[in-house]
Amino acid sequence: MPLLPRLHLFEFLDQSWLPEPLRRGEVDYLRVVLDRMRPYDGVAPQLAELLRTAGTDRVVDLCSGAGGPWRTLLPALRAVHGQAEVVLTDLHPVPRQDLPPGAHYRDTPVDATRIPEELTGVRTLFEGLHHFPPERARALLADAAERGVPFAAFELTQRSLPYLLGQFLLVIPLVWGFTPRIRPRHWWRLALTYLVPLIPLLVLWDGVVSSLRTYAPADLEKLTTGLGGEGYRWRSGVQRVGGMTITYLIGQSDRPR
Numbered sequence: 205m206p207l208l209p210r211l212h213l214f215e216f217l218d219q220s221w222l223p224e225p226l227r228r229g230e231v232d233y234l235r236v237v238l239d240r241m242r243p244y245d246g247v248a249p250q251l252a253e254l255l256r257t258a259g260t261d262r263v264v265d266l267c268s269g270a271g272g273p274w275r276t277l278l279p280a281l282r283a284v285h286g287q288a289e290v291v292l293t294d295l296h297p298v299p300r301q302d303l304p305p306g307a308h309y310r311d312t313p314v315d316a317t318r319i320p321e322e323l324t325g326v327r328t329l330f331e332g333l334h335h336f337p338p339e340r341a342r343a344l345l346a347d348a349a350e351r352g353v354p355f356a357a358f359e360l361t362q363r364s365l366p367y368l369l370g371q372f373l374l375v376i377p378l379v380w381g382f383t384p385r386i387r388p389r390h391w392w393r394l395a396l397t398y399l400v401p402l403i404p405l406l407v408l409w410d411g412v413v414s415s416l417r418t419y420a421p422a423d424l425e426k427l428t429t430g431l432g433g434e435g436y437r438w439r440s441g442v443q444r445v446g447g448m449t450i451t452y453l454i455g456q457s458d459r460p461r
């Protein structure tokens with residue numbers, strides 16, 4: 205399917221000045237969608253293999269939002285790698301109390317391009333790579349390769365016209381439909397969803413922009429060309445899981461520890 209040109213447009217969720225109710229409204233909606241649809245449970249075997257070859261049980265998740273997919277993914281990962289644990293990080297952390305055993309949210313900001321030395325483990329990035337323009341994305345990937353740290357990025361968004369048309373048709377009704385399932389309930393969430401629908405419009409805008417920012421496998425090959433010394437390899441592609449299309453990028457040393 206022909207791809208649209210990649211455009212790195214303005215995304216509200218990237219802005220530090222975004223009012224907290226709007227940030228929470230969008231992040232909480234995305235959290236509920238991930239919890240209900242569980243699109244990433246199927247990548248657990250890939251993550252387990254990265255942990256095994258790296259000789260670690262820890263995942264360091266970047267750009268975690270309100271927990272990313274880990275409420276369902278970590279139990280799926282532990283089913284195939286029993287001691288797995290995950291440290292969740294974000295530039296604008298939203299610590300949660302409803303995380304599964306083995307998940308810990310770091311409540312201080314973490315810039316994905318400047319990972320603290322003490323955060324060791326397999327690095328993951330779900331629905332996050334498109335937030336970085338090419339030069340910053342390459343720097344993020346280069347840091348993992350130079351340190352020999354296994355890295356895995358996954359994205360559901362696609363840079364295609366049918367995918368964008370689907371967003372225009374479905375996103376606002378989905379926000380309206382999923383909002384009653386979000387806990388805790390807040391008056392401001394209901395007001396900003398149904399009375400003055402700023403949250404649905406925000407989710408729609410950021411969703412469209414995220415799609416236009418998405419790196420296709422060919423883009424990922426260009427981003428990773430020349431990154432990593434001898435023994436560090438990158439691979440990218442598209443896989444179908446549960447009827448959904450996931451673009452992935454995985455980097456790892458080919459020398460098991």
